[in-house]
Amino acid sequence: MRCFFRVTFSILLCCFLSEAYSQSSLSPLLRKADSCAYFCNYQASDSIYHHALSMADSLEDRSGYQLVLNCLINLYTRRQMYEKAFCYLRDFRERSRNKDDRAYVLLAKGNIWKDALEYDSAYHYYSLASQSTHPFIATNAYQQLSKLSALSGRYKQAFSSLQNYDELLTSAAMSLHREEMTDKYKEEKYKNELNEIRLAKKTRELFIVLLLAFVFFILAGAYVFYLRSKNLKLQHSKEVSLLREKESSLREALFRKMSVSQKIPSLDAGDESETIDKRIALSSADWAEIVQIVNDSYDHFAERLKAHYPLLTEKDIRFCCLIKINVTLKDLSDIYCISKSAITKKKFRLKKEKIGFKDSDQSLDDFLRTF
Numbered sequence: 340m341r342c343f344f345r346v347t348f349s350i351l352l353c354c355f356l357s358e359a360y361s362q363s364s365l366s367p368l369l370r371k372a373d374s375c376a377y378f379c380n381y382q383a384s385d386s387i388y389h390h391a392l393s394m395a396d397s398l399e400d401r402s403g404y405q406l407v408l409n410c411l412i413n414l415y416t417r418r419q420m421y422e423k424a425f426c427y428l429r430d431f432r433e434r435s436r437n438k439d440d441r442a443y444v445l446l447a448k449g450n451i452w453k454d455a456l457e458y459d460s461a462y463h464y465y466s467l468a469s470q471s472t473h474p475f476i477a478t479n480a481y482q483q484l485s486k487l488s489a490l491s492g493r494y495k496q497a498f499s500s501l502q503n504y505d506e507l508l509t510s511a512a513m514s515l516h517r518e519e520m521t522d523k524y525k526e527e528k529y530k531n532e533l534n535e536i537r538l539a540k541k542t543r544e545l546f547i548v549l550l551l552a553f554v555f556f557i558l559a560g561a562y563v564f565y566l567r568s569k570n571l572k573l574q575h576s577k578e579v580s581l582l583r584e585k586e587s588s589l590r591e592a593l594f595r596k597m598s599v600s601q602k603i604p605s606l607d608a609g610d611e612s613e614t615i616d617k618r619i620a621l622s623s624a625d626w627a628e629i630v631q632i633v634n635d636s637y638d639h640f641a642e643r644l645k646a647h648y649p650l651l652t653e654k655d656i657r658f659c660c661l662i663k664i665n666v667t668l669k670d671l672s673d674i675y676c677i678s679k680s681a682i683t684k685k686k687f688r689l690k691k692e693k694i695g696f697k698d699s700d701q702s703l704d705d706f707l708r709t710f
Contacts (some may be wrong), residue, residue: 341600442471
């Protein structure tokens with residue numbers, strides 16, 4: 340427990356010494372000294388710490404100097420060399436410049452007295468350190484006060500200190516950024532539980548693999564769905580095209596079966612050469628049949644055309660019906676007994692004046708076929 344506390348307190352010190360350990364040039368030396376101390380090679384650790392102390396002094400690195408002092412204090416406390424620990428603590432106090440540093444000195448004294456089993460002295464300094472405004476020092480002091488009170492049988496005071504510890508810890512957690520708190524918690528956990536580091540790393544790797552596998556399956560499923568949708572659309576398009584071709588063939592067959600189709604060469608399957616320059620006379624019954632067939636074949640085409648364009652006369656409707664069933668320009672010329680150019684002009688006037696369609700890129704024939 341003592342070793343765990345010293346490591347924990349070292350982490351808390353780093354929180355307000357400007358992250359000197361991770362950013363200063365002393366980091367390699369301190370890590371090497373920590374390793375020697377961990378394997379109980381105290382002589383080598385002491386030598387490296389003093390070398391780092393001299394380097395920090397020459398570089399005028401105040402934060403680094405205080406950090407090395409803290410490491411020496413912990414080292415001599417672990418070796419139960421309390422006089423040297425207090426000596427370096429006095430050096431630390433002389434270099435203190437703010438109230439957080441002074442509060443740390445009080446807390447460090449409490450740690451040394453606690454390690455020396457002088458619980459009354461430790462309790463005194465922990466009580467002073469608990470008044471610090473620095474949340475980490477205060478919470479650590481309340482935690483130790485709770486433990487010391489419990490050891491001496493003062494459970495009410497132990498409970499009160501534990502409550503203060505919980506309140507300060509909760510307040511500090513709420514004021515800090517969640518990610519920063521998580522990183523600090525991980526740093527503390529990584530330094531004390533190396534096995535958990537390996538476990539956490541493997542867990543993260545497994546999570547990433549599962550996440551990538553999940554994303555892969557999602558993308559693969561989306562791609563398969565896209566291909567199926569594309570194939571269905573293509574198949575549907577082919578079916579629609581086929582149905583339209585069949586519909587067109589049926590309509591043409593229907594038009595050829597009309598009695599009037601024998602009079603109009605472009606509707607008849609016979610040879611058009613026999614009707615060159617021949618006038619085509621259509622009776623009222625023929626016109627009625629044409630309009631009726633067009634209405635039945637194209638969803639009431641003539642009625643919809645009249646409803647949308649009321650300026651169209653009955654003759655105009657008949658003319659549009661002939662265009663709808665693809666009667667050629669020559670046959671139209673023979674039906675109306677005018678030239679082909681006159682038929683073309685008639686189409687243009689009908690499109691512009693009666694229908695009001697001003698798109699010059701689309702002819703009347705194209706418009707009526709899609710209407």
